[in-house]
Structure formats: C-alpha cells, structure tokens
Amino acid sequence: EAQVTQNPRYLITVTGKKLTVTCSQNMNHEYMSWYRQDPGLGLRQIYYSMNVEVTDKGDVPEGYKVSRKEKRNFPLILESPSPNQTSLYFCASSSLGLARSYEQYFGPGTRLTVT
Amino acid sequence: GNSVTQMEGPVTLSEEAFLTINCTYTATGYPSLFWYVQYPGEGLQLLLKATKADDKGSNKGFEATYRKETTSFHLEKGSVQVSDSAVYFCALSDPIYNFNKFYFGSGTKLNVKP
Numbered sequence: 001e002a003q004v005t006q007n008p009r010y011l012i013t014v015t016g017k018k019l020t021v022t023c024s025q026n027m028n029h030e031y032m033s034w035y036r037q038d039p040g041l042g043l044r045q046i047y048y049s050m051n052v053e054v055t056d057k058g059d060v061p062e063g064y065k066v067s068r069k070e071k072r073n074f075p076l077i078l079e080s081p082s083p084n085q086t087s088l089y090f091c092a093s094s095s096l097g098l099a100r101s102y103e104q105y106f107g108p109g110t111r112l113t114v115t
Numbered sequence: 116g117n118s119v120t121q122m123e124g125p126v127t128l129s130e131e132a133f134l135t136i137n138c139t140y141t142a143t144g145y146p147s148l149f150w151y152v153q154y155p156g157e158g159l160q161l162l163l164k165a166t167k168a169d170d171k172g173s174n175k176g177f178e179a180t181y182r183k184e185t186t187s188f189h190l191e192k193g194s195v196q197v198s199d200s201a202v203y204f205c206a207l208s209d210p211i212y213n214f215n216k217f218y219f220g221s222g223t224k225l226n227v228k229p
Binding site: 004031033035040041042043044045048050056058059090092102103104106107108109 | 119121147151156157158159160161164204206208215216217218219220221222
C-alpha cells in the first residue's frame, strides 16, 4: 500500500529535550516536505526536499532541522524544543513528474506537546 | 508575496444542500491551485486541482474553477452528504516564485447534518 508514515503519532516532551520525528514514504517520491498545522493558521511549510541531500527552507523553519540522506526518509529534528512548537505536524511527499500539478500525499500527523 | 484566504467556518448544512466554500489567492505569477480535504484524525488528501486559468477541477461531485480575473478558486458541490463533513483547505504553489513551496489557507470546517 502506498503511504507516508510518521512516528511517533503523539509525543509529550519538555522544553530543551532534543527530539526527532521520523517520516518515511514507499512511493519512491523525490519531493518531501514538513508542515505544521495550528488553529486559525492552516498549514505552514517548515522545510522541503527536492531529492537526497537537497533541502530548503519553507515559511517557518526557525527551530527545526531536517536531513535527507535516503530518498524514502525525511526526519524532522527539534534540537531544543520550546512550547511555541506545540503543534500538529504533517509530512508529505510527491512525485516531480508534473511540476505544475503536484499531488502531495500526507502522513497521518504527529501531535507534539512541549511543556 | 503568496497567500490564500478562505472563508471562516464552521459551515453547517443539511444533507443535500448546496455547498460553496470561498477561496481567494495572492500570487506573484500563475499559480497552480488545489483543494485538499482532511477527515477527522487523518492527514490531508488531494480533492481536486487546476493548473491554469479557466481550468475546472472536479472530483467526487466537488468542482472548482480557476478564475484569474477574480483570483478565486471557490469550491462547490451541488448536494452534500454527511460523509462530506471534514475540513477543507485551499492551497497554491507558484511556479514563478518557487513551485516547491506551498501555501495553504486556514481551512474551513464543514458539518453536514442528516
């Protein structure tokens, strides 16, 4: 089954404790992206990656890091989480076959709470 | 810059009613436009898309037409069902500015009552 998986689905942590949210896709997609969803703000793009070792900032990259060492994986790293990073996070992937009409496939989301 | 504005929800309708969810956008070039749907507890799924002016995207009875003159991409459905209850997001990517970046609206929650 074609899918994007994220782990963990739920995470409660404390300020300053480094954490990683994993994302993996089995569709051989070149493009992967991270979003955060906050009430009233919709989805905002954190980082994206066009392919292995190619990443770039979205609109809200501060406080986050990413890496793309393998095509299927795109982990999101919070080196020193703060309460304002409490949010619902989504990973997405897409083929680059038709540049103007990307269909992104989304993971189920990770709900992060930072106390 | 690029942005997407959606009508605020929630929108509450009775089954078989007509649905319109307004979406307007600001973009530096000629964006591709999308509607995504999010069912409770799930990730987003692409509902429909349009990549150039006057294109009409359609899927599962939903339609939206890319109107460049009014910078709009309103979502419509002639007869909603309870199963359409979800949050709907309008989104754009702008190939002139950077088609790898996506911009989403704030989402509109739809509640359909039997």
